[in-house]
Amino acid sequence: MITLGVDTSTEFLTVSVISGNKVLSDYNAIGRLSHSALLVPTIQKALRKARKKLKDVDLFAVGMGPGSFTGLRIGVTAMRAFSIALNKPIIGVPTLDAIAYNALELYSGHRSLHNGGLTPIPILDAKKSQVYACIYRIDGDRLVRNSDYLLEPVERLMKRLEGDVLFLGDGIAIYKDKLMAEKTIKAKFIEDNRWFPKASVIAKLGLEMFKSGKRDDPYDLEPLYLYARDCNVMGRPRPS
Structure with missing residues (x-):
């Protein structure tokens, strides 16, 4: 296929x-x-x-x-x-799922990632002093989502976290110092060629x-854009 x-x-x-x-x-x-x-x-x-x-x-x-x-x-x-x-x-x-898979690919077989000791979290700059983020865990060779897709200030995101955290994504360029200063987590950062x-x-x-049976309708398919009230993508008109 x-x-x-x-x-x-x-x-x-x-x-x-x-x-x-x-x-x-x-x-x-x-x-x-x-x-x-x-x-x-x-x-x-x-x-x-x-x-x-x-x-x-x-x-x-x-x-x-x-x-x-x-x-x-x-x-x-x-x-x-x-x-x-x-x-x-x-x-x-x-997109956040795909970015998180960079951690799975890089740390394949790494015990600290696979036994729950290291939490991968992609963060993307969402402007307006906020980030797009999601919290994951590794289950064998699968990535499991442990939160909704988030749009929030990085300070609020940090309140959700503890322990060893692996950050991915372009939000690192803006918020790395804040993440490193947070005492409730031990922040690790993936190299920038795996941010995307x-x-x-x-x-x-x-x-x-x-x-697995998922199907999307091309006429109604819209982006996962968390600033929902600000933007909208109109579906294509269906043929009569």
């Missing part, structure tokens, strides 16, 4: 094509050009490297945020359009969700 994974929720544009769980191509871009200018050419490059065409894609998996509303809209709108045009399924994958989601993980998680 060919899955195209895309995430545009952060400054890091990521696109991947997988066959089953095998990565055929993986492209990442960060730079001066906007995601709107880069997305389609990057998808084309990823498909060429995988020796596939868009019509060969069986499943579209897209990062749903939370994150930049403008960025989210670009990726979700494009993937929704592909799904509708080709009559292929689409799955929305929470990978489209290959988006694709694999989307495929797992699809196999």
Whole structure:
């Protein structure tokens, strides 16, 4: 099964094509050009490297945020359009889940992570002195979510935490000093090349969700944007 994974929720544009769980191509871009200018050419490059065409894609998996509303809209709108045009399924994958998987990948087999001794928490800058975050635990080779997807000041987030915590995400660049100063936790920080989601993980998680029976409606699929009252993405009109 060919899955195209895309995430545009952060400054890091990521696109991947997988066959089953095998990565055929993986492209990442960060730079001066906007995601709107880069997305389609990057998808084309990823498909060429995988020796596939868009019509060969069986499943579209897209990062749903939370994150930049403008960025989210670009990726979700494009993937929704592909799904509708080709009559292929689409799955929305929470971006925080994909970022948290960077910890699982890096610490695979590491006892402190797998026995509950180290809690992975992605934090993304949400502006307005707040972060997007979620609290996870590792159960074997699975990532288990232990909280809702959060939008709150980092001070409130810290009140939820104790013990050894592994932080991931671009919120580290802003809040690292505050996190290190918090006495109720022992903060650890993953390197900055693992702060962002990978489209290959988006694709694999989307495929797992699809196999478990999840289906999203491309006409109604909306980003996970926690500033809900400020922004809204209108679904595409259904054909009459």
